[in-house]
Amino acid sequence: MLYSEILKLGVGLNKDVAPEKVYPLCSLVKGEDAKEVVKILKEFGYDLSSFNIANLRLLTLNKKDMKALLEVLTKIEELKLHDIFSYNLNVRSLNSSVLARVEVCLKNNIPFVHRESNDLISEIYNEEAFMEYTNGRIKSQDEAVEASPVEVKENMTLDEEDNMVRSDILKTLLEVKEENKDDFTFGFLITSIIANLDNVIASDNKEYRVTGNKHIIERALEGISLTPDMQSEIDNKILSAFPDVNVLERGV
Amino acid sequence: MKFLEKFGFDKKDIENLKENSTSNIIKELEAHKKLVSKNLEYLNSIGVTNLTEIFINYHDMFLMDNSNFIEIFNKYEPTSLIEKLAKDVRIMEYL
Numbered sequence: 001m002l003y004s005e006i007l008k009l010g011v012g013l014n015k016d017v018a019p020e021k022v023y024p025l026c027s028l029v030k031g032e033d034a035k036e037v038v039k040i041l042k043e044f045g046y047d048l049s050s051f052n053i054a055n056l057r058l059l060t061l062n063k064k065d066m067k068a069l070l071e072v073l074t075k076i077e078e079l080k081l082h083d084i085f086s087y088n089l090n091v092r093s094l095n096s097s098v099l100a101r102v103e104v105c106l107k108n109n110i111p112f113v114h115r116e117s118n119d120l121i122s123e124i125y126n127e128e129a130f131m132e133y134t135n136g137r138i139k140s141q142d143e144a145v146e147a148s149p150v151e152v153k154e155n156m157t158l159d160e161e162d163n164m165v166r167s168d169i170l171k172t173l174l175e176v177k178e179e180n181k182d183d184f185t186f187g188f189l190i191t192s193i194i195a196n197l198d199n200v201i202a203s204d205n206k207e208y209r210v211t212g213n214k215h216i217i218e219r220a221l222e223g224i225s226l227t228p229d230m231q232s233e234i235d236n237k238i239l240s241a242f243p244d245v246n247v248l249e250r251g252v
Numbered sequence: 253m254k255f256l257e258k259f260g261f262d263k264k265d266i267e268n269l270k271e272n273s274t275s276n277i278i279k280e281l282e283a284h285k286k287l288v289s290k291n292l293e294y295l296n297s298i299g300v301t302n303l304t305e306i307f308i309n310y311h312d313m314f315l316m317d318n319s320n321f322i323e324i325f326n327k328y329e330p331t332s333l334i335e336k337l338a339k340d341v342r343i344m345e346y347l
Binding site for chain 1: 271272273309310312315324346
């Protein structure tokens with residue numbers, strides 16, 4: 001699409017961005033798809049009058065990406081995060097994994113936005129960095145329901161063996177997630193499990209030596225609201241990725 | 253996106269790039285890798301220190317014609333420009 005045609009869709013360019021910088025991007029914008037994206041964003045009440053390059057990139061989404069966009073925007077409304085995502089309206093932020101991490105922060109009173117700029121913090125974009133960032137700050141399910149002020153439990157630290165188990169589980173979960181990266185619900189589910197991992201492992205008293213990593217996952221799933229569809233995804237994709245009996249000798 | 257490796261991009265950088273883009277843009281970068289490489293080479297030649305970060309955030313600009321691309325940066329004194337880009341990559345779209 002021509003730059004002028006994009007403007008006609010009701011999309012404005014930030015006055016400090018020279019239009020010639022967005023011409024290559026505009027040439028990748030396809031009329032019908034872009035109209036659809038604009039319609040969706042407008043329906044959700046986003047202001048399109050002062051786009052920068054990262055915002056404009058959204059107009060190059062294809063039909064398949066749009067379905068995911070719709071789900072993410074709906075979830076943003078449910079979480080009442082419209083204002084924050086108005087400042088972070090770009091391809092990278094409007095992603096199910098990012099949103100799942102934001103939700104974990106919300107539930108646990110963990111900051112996820114830079115106060116001055118309203119930008120999401122960098123840890124939100126990377127699973128490993130996020131794990132580091134939230135390590136020891138995730139409350140158990142009961143505590144989360146109570147929504148009490150953040151209180152880090154002293155006994156929630158993981159020792160070397162626990163960390164090995166955590167790394168093994170995390171590696172498998174991230175692989176499973178990668179294999180299903182287009183599935184919004186699935187990505188959300190995996191991130192929710194990961195968020196519960198530390199507490200489950202720390203409180204397991206090393207029973208995983210006997211019961212295996214699958215048992216850890218089952219415990220991490222407790223308290224997550226599941227639909228019947230999710231349950232079958234868990235059985236078929238997540239639990240099946242973990243052997244029934246773990247290496248019994250580990251750490252013994 | 254293998255052509256990015258010669259500019260120091262590793263697997264994680266390429267993954268970051270993909271997360272920050274759309275499949276349509278990635279296809280275009282691949283289709284115009286000669287032009288993209290030329291623009292990357294230019295920024296490398298003036299001594300930019302955070303090429304990966306710049307590209308991940310503003311890869312679409314690397315689809316600009318090489319002479320137009322160079323023109324954007326030529327207006328500035330290189331040392332100061334490099335310093336400013338290293339400090340805040342967001343100045344890319346306001347240069």
